[in-house]
Amino acid sequence: MSHIAFLLVPGLHLLDLAGPAQVFSTTADFGDPYTLSYIAEQALIPTAQGLPLVARLDWPELGPEDLILVPGWRALALATSPVIGAASLQFLRDHHARGGTVASVCAGAEALGRAGLLDGRRCTTHHDLQDELARRYPRAVVIRDVLYTADDRVVTSAGIASGIDLALHLIATRHGPAVAAQVARNMVVYARRNGHEPQDSAMLRYRSHLDDTVHRAQDLLDASFDQPLPLPALAAAVGVSERTLTRLFTRATGGLTPLRYQQTLRLERAQHLISHGATVDAAARAVGFEDPRMLRRLRAREI
Incomplete structure (x- = not known):
């Protein structure tokens, strides 16, 4: 069983969180179990859409097969993003150093940047934030206008709904494209492709x-x-x-x-x-x- 831990930041977009969470939850329904946890630095997290979320304050025990995902938040500029504590950033670094995977949706790439995990790696974010991400983290290789990137267990996606594509990519990598196609079909979404990432199977290519x-x-x-x-x-x-x-x-x-x-x-x-x-x-x-x-x-x- 793999553990998916979502790091919640105040002002997060609900779809940035709900899209990937739905993908992993649906995969579990098909017999590949996942445990989902929601962690934050405060118990009650306000969202950009006004619905507050309740989170746990302690990190679960995670292994190399587990994933930490940071959903994005509403931000006109990354420089004015919410504060993310040093302990959370250190946990991101430690998890990756132990062989785990870290991921982000939209502005969540800022958290990976603050943790130093974008240095020397390909990454992306929402199209409105790409230039600023490149300026803030000059050692990162920002790939523009793609749905997601994956580089050395650091996976980033573009804006909001692209978190679904990122999660489907991870499911295809772990369980095969047929499982990812089955999940996409159940969710009534396209199993979309990223033009800058090679697709390994026609099982996804002809499922849209x-x-x-x-x-x-x-x-x-x-x-x-x-x-x-x-x-x-x-x-x-x-x-x-x-x-x-x-x-x-x-x-x-x-x-x-x-x-x-x-x-x-x-x-x-x-x-x-x-x-x-x-x-x-x-x-x-x-x-x-x-x-x-x-x-x-x-x-x-x-x-």
Whole structure:
């Protein structure tokens, strides 16, 4: 079980907190348990939206597999951000030094900067605050106009709703893109991509739609892409005709048929195996191609 500890600062934005918290809570509903804690330097935390929050004053025991996340707050300028005590900043530094991950949403990057955790690392924040973040922490590498960055267990995201993207990225890293896609689907949000961060799987790339029938078909293909799954069997499993499934699938994925989607998954996995030393023939067998020539043709077509 992993622990997610949120450091709450007065004036925080509710969505900066609630978005990531919902992602981890939903992941727990699917069998990957998380414990969520809310810590602050005062028991009652006012929020930017007027709803006060009750927090604990002591830090839980955290290990290297755990995460501290700092939601952002309303700030016209980072220089006028709320005071964050030396003990909290030291806890952030110590957790990272012990192998743990720290993260921020929006103005929360200021807390990581004060803790010295942005020095020499890529980071981002809300577009209105990017220039000031770069001025305040000249040793940080501020990446502008991206949803999130990840650098040496320091993960930062842009404004407000991007905290959901950050959390989905962490879930995909820990549990695989299929789990992240399932969580995004349950939350009725797009499993969005960050243009400056490489995406590891088509399981997320073609999930930015709200068609439940297609999602169920993709769930089956994601789980068994290396096994034969003929269109009649796939259509029967999701309760529609072959023609309907093909039409819905093509529309939802921007032109892919179920077979082409399965081939894309196989190709992606094969490319990974080849990059780690497998031969083309061995990779083809591992991902379910009976004839290695099919893999060669797909690779040539991609190139």
